[in-house]
Amino acid sequence: MTVLSTNRMPAIAGGEARFPEGLPLARPILHDLPALERRLADILASGMLTNGRTVRELEERVAERLGVAHAVAVASCTTGLALTLQALDANGPVVMPSFTFAASAHAVVWAGGTPVFADITLDTLCLDPAAASALVEGASAMTATHLYGTPCRTESLAAVAESAGIPLVYDAAHALGSARAGTPVGGFGAAEVFSLSPTKVVVAGEGGLVTTRHADLAAAIRLGRDYGNPGDYDCRFPGLNARMSELHAAVALHSLDRLDVNLAQRNGHAERFWSALAGLPGLRRPKVDDGDLSTFKDLTIVVDQHEFGLSAAELAAALRVDGIDTRRYYHPPIHLQHAYRMLPARELPITEAISQQVLSVPLWSDMTDEQMLEVADAIVRIHAHRARVRTELEKYQPAAMGPGRR
Numbered sequence: 001m002t003v004l005s006t007n008r009m010p011a012i013a014g015g016e017a018r019f020p021e022g023l024p025l026a027r028p029i030l031h032d033l034p035a036l037e038r039r040l041a042d043i044l045a046s047g048m049l050t051n052g053r054t055v056r057e058l059e060e061r062v063a064e065r066l067g068v069a070h071a072v073a074v075a076s077c078t079t080g081l082a083l084t085l086q087a088l089d090a091n092g093p094v095v096m097p098s099f100t101f102a103a104s105a106h107a108v109v110w111a112g113g114t115p116v117f118a119d120i121t122l123d124t125l126c127l128d129p130a131a132a133s134a135l136v137e138g139a140s141a142m143t144a145t146h147l148y149g150t151p152c153r154t155e156s157l158a159a160v161a162e163s164a165g166i167p168l169v170y171d172a173a174h175a176l177g178s179a180r181a182g183t184p185v186g187g188f189g190a191a192e193v194f195s196l197s198p199t200k201v202v203v204a205g206e207g208g209l210v211t212t213r214h215a216d217l218a219a220a221i222r223l224g225r226d227y228g229n230p231g232d233y234d235c236r237f238p239g240l241n242a243r244m245s246e247l248h249a250a251v252a253l254h255s256l257d258r259l260d261v262n263l264a265q266r267n268g269h270a271e272r273f274w275s276a277l278a279g280l281p282g283l284r285r286p287k288v289d290d291g292d293l294s295t296f297k298d299l300t301i302v303v304d305q306h307e308f309g310l311s312a313a314e315l316a317a318a319l320r321v322d323g324i325d326t327r328r329y330y331h332p333p334i335h336l337q338h339a340y341r342m343l344p345a346r347e348l349p350i351t352e353a354i355s356q357q358v359l360s361v362p363l364w365s366d367m368t369d370e371q372m373l374e375v376a377d378a379i380v381r382i383h384a385h386r387a388r389v390r391t392e393l394e395k396y397q398p399a400a401m402g403p404g405r406r
């Protein structure tokens with residue numbers, strides 16, 4: 001139950017800060033550190049720091065959990081995506097969303113392709129199958145991101161890719177644990193690529209995983225993560241060093257043990273948060289289709305400035321004074337970033353509008369219910385005192401209104 005203290009002022013307007021020590025956006029949680037330390041010590045003592053059995057064990061565990069034939073551990077999601085697209089000859093136009101993290105597009109470019117950005121659906125904020133369909137002619141591949149852990153509408157996207165005769169690769173960086181109508185994310189499309197970086201639900205420190213039903217694709221990615229060298233030093237193509245170390249695999253295995261607990265905690269927090277905000281105008285949650293499961297890698301609000309009375313950027317600035325960390329995932333969208341401004345201009349009205357409206361608030365698996373409700377309550381207070389908040393923010397500008405950080 002939340003206490004709606006609308007009579008108290010938000011910190012930006014002179015009230016007491018909710019989190020004077022600061023509340024981070026995310027926190028990687030690893031339990032039972034002694035067990036993990038023993039595992040790491042065994043690896044160090046074995047002398048096999050890479051290409052060993054821990055990586056193989058992680059691959060087997062993930063393949064089994066996701067019900068997919070092959071899992072290939074890699075150094076990061078970015079390298080996993082690049083190697084997958086390289087193996088699929090995606091070296092022409094690649095239809096993809098602009099409303100995702102920049103690495104989704106960087107991987108396309110590193111694999112020799114050119115992003116062709118398509119718009120998203122207003123409800124899920126994931127790639128819009130109809131918008132993608134209008135752009136697939138002549139494309140060499142399609143990618144879609146399970147944004148924040150929300151599963152994409154995989155059936156419609158598969159139909160678009162199939163009718164165009166091109167591979168579909170999912171950026172599943174956020175989605176290890178998500179499920180579409182009961183089927184785990186991992187087996188959709190030609191391949192799905194996960195991230196194990198510290199802000200994710202399963203963490204390795206740094207790392208990624210490619211899952212696929214196709215043995216030949218898995219084999220090409222295994223070769224690619226090892227420079228393209230099958231062992232005879234006669235490299236078959238220019239690969240990368242994208243191996244995952246044994247130490248990282250040990251951390252990932254340890255973290256994977258907690259996946260179900262973490263998923264339950266995150267979903268519980270998301271429900272608590274949204275219940276506490278019920279009735280507040282101008283805030284909505286990205287839609288997770290009925291029967292789907294999200295990891296809630298991010299807990300993201302879409303803020304309608306006119307109805308709420310403050311923009312997402314203003315809400316972020318006010319929350320910062322309360323000690324609450326936020327990110328504008330994803331603002332600016334990729335097509336407006338310096339790195340991609342040379343591409344032909346494209347109309348992406350939903351992407352551009354939504355990127356102004358999103359705000360991700362703190363969520364990690366072991367966050368307490370009280371912390372979650374305090375964040376919701378801070379938003380309630382900021383809304384209740386929005387006119388005063390706006391006046392205070394005008395004094396802070398432009399520092400308080402600066403671009404969101406990653």
Ligand SMILES: Cc1ncc(COP(=O)(O)O)c(C=O)c1O
Pocket residue numbers: 075076077078079100101103104145171173174194195196197207208
């Ligand atoms: C959607 C998306 N794709 C790709 C990546 C890159 O993942 P990694 O840091 O493991 O390369 C991220 C990282 O956060 C991401 O959010």
